[in-house]
Amino acid sequence: MIRPEVENLGYVFWGLTSPSTGKKRVVRIYIDAPGGVNIDQCAEVSRQVGLMLEVEDVIPGAFNLEVSSPGLERPFFNPDQLTGYEGRKVDILLHEPMDDRRKYKGELTRVEGETVTVKIDDETVDFDWTAIKKITLVHEF
Template identity: 70%
Template sequence: MRQTFEEMLSDIIRPEVENLGYQFWGLTSPASGKKRVVRIYIDSPDGVHIDQCARVSRQVGLMLEVEDVIPGAFTLEVSSPGLERPFFSPDQMVNYIGREVKITLFETHDDRRKFKGTLTGVKGDTITLNVDEEILNFKWISIKKAKLIHEF
C-alpha cells in the first residue's frame, strides 16, 4: 500500500518531536492554495505550552528546510491537540473509552456520514460507538475524521 504524503511527513517529523521530549500526536497537511499548511500536534503528560510549541516549530522547521521534502512554500503550525483533540489512530482512542466522540466517514453508512456517540470500545482497527442506544462498529480505514467532544 502506498504511503500518503501525511504518513511520509509523520515518519520524518515523529523522531524529531520525540527527541525533544514530546509525544507526537499527529499531523494534517491539506494542500490548499499556493501555500501548504503543515499542522503538527504534540502532547506531554503535563500538557503543552506556547514556548514548547515554538521550540518544536523551530527545530522541525529547520529539519524540513534541510530535508526539502515539502514542494514549494509551506506554513508550519505546532499546537497541542486541545480539549476536542483529533485522533490519528485507533490506539489513541483507548484512553477515551466512555467519552463522547464525533466521527465522519469517507462513505455513507445507513445514509449518514457523521456520527456522534459514546466510545465504548477499541479493538485492533475497529472502534465501537454507542449512538442513540445503538452499538455501531467502524473500521478505522473507513473513518475520515475522528475527534473527542469535550463536555463543558
C-alpha cells in the first residue's frame, strides 16, 4: 500500500522498517529521488502516507510515522538496490553465524541474483541474500 503512494508522489520507495519497541510502534519509511530528498519532501510523503494509513486503518493501535532519506550509510532492502555500489564498503549482519561470525565488513564486489559477494581482507566471500539480516553502506569521509 505504501509503495504506490510514495511512487505516485514521484519518489523512489527505498524500504520500510517497523521495529516494535516501547508502547508505540514506529513505522519508518525510506524514500529517495535523483539528487536525494529534502525535509520538505519527507514531510509531504509523511502527510500523504499518514493520511492513507489512518483511513485504511492497517496498523493496529498507536504508531509514529517517520519518513527519511536512506542517507549516506543507507540500509539495503533487496539485492537489486546494491547495483551501482560495487567497489564501496558495506557492513553485513547475518541472521546466523557463519564461521563463528555474524558481522562482516568489506568491499562489495558483485551482486548476482541472490548472491552478494564481498572482499574481506584478501578473501572473497559469497553471502546468500536470505542469510543477511542487515546490510548497510559504509560512508568513508
